[in-house]
Amino acid sequence: MGNEDLIKKLENIRLPEIEIKSHKKGLKTALLSSSYFKKQSPFEIFRKSLVFSLPALALLVILAFNLIQPKLTEAKALGIAKNNPEIKKLIEEKNMVLSEVKIKDGKAYVLLNHQEEVNEKTEKTPAIKIQKMEENKSGDEDIEGAIVEINLNQKEVAKINLIRGEDIVPLKDKDKESARKIVDDEEIIKEIIPENAEIEKIESSLPRKIHMVEENQEFKAIHNPDEDGKKAHVHYTSDGKRWIIRVDLERERVEEIEYYSDNQDEKGRD
């Protein structure tokens, strides 16, 4: 048999022409009542879009809550701290700021320390501050910072842990010797402090840039030497008066002179 014969045979063969009406009708009914068309109704489209949008919405709410809620708690903690009389006094009289907040287990920990004072004036010449004598007598002249523990549920300050420079950056003998030399070399010191004034003590001064870290379930202050240099306080006394000289040991310069006197008009020298 040739190809043409085979083709003729295939083309002319009597093929089955069968129509099964029951199958055709049954299949049509099944197709048209299938879930495909049910899904297309406006309600289904709305329901479908809702199914997809609800998790996205929930995710957004959770995300927003997680981003906003800590900020609200921090703001609440700062508000409680600012209303505490002791902290208010430190902020107003010692020019301190609430610089960091951490939240843990229903408590807030707020770092209180001196405001950073870096400007042209303080870069070139020491800042001179006149303080009331009572502050010296009260013994809080060396308070330079604190970690304030706040009970958020009771909305009150639970504890104020004072921070002293000596605890964070202790001075070695050679640091103290350097501080003494820097002070001796500073002309303005010679102008302000009487010759008979004596150095009472040299101690560490809390760096302006400190941070809080959690250690053994407690928050403590730490200092990063790369951010701020080692500082010292040189205490001069004479006839019941006191001068506290703040020295930057890294830059080898006097930063600040605090003079404790009853007379606020004095400029530091008798």
Next chain:
Amino acid sequence: MDLNEEKKLVKEAKKNPEFFGLLYDKYYQPIFNYTLRRTADIESAQDLTSQTFFIALKNLGKFRWQGVPFSAWLYRIATNEIYNLYRKQKRFIKISLDKIPEIPSPDAADKEIEIADKELKNKKDFIKIHQSISKLEPVYQSVIALRFFDKKKISEICQILGKPEGTIKSQIHRALEQLKKLISE
């Protein structure tokens, strides 16, 4: 119905069962005939036709009009389902239709199938040549059935099987050569 009309119909059928019903009415019989001529079995043809239309409906939303008629898409689905049947080596045995709702088969329908079965068996020449065709590779069976039973043009077979004209022509040629040998055996 020209291609533009069919295009509009398919677009409407995606959201309106009434329009899908029109497409179904037009293409049910050609698809049933094609599957019947491929299987020479009433029950298999019914199942393959059902499978083809359910797959088409499920994927109707994804159907993009690219100049290929809707019927070519249906033939392609049917051909793939026939291949699947061969692949599973369950040739002419009732295929699994777990996802397809059972179409009620009342007594009248059973009787109809019985009559159809008899009618099919009466087509002795067809049954005889089908026995030879069924020994060919599935792709050769497809080109023979489409070209000579369904009287499709070469260009239409290209659209259905997604192959270039040269390939289809050579497949037809090889299918005929092999079929000749099988018939003369």
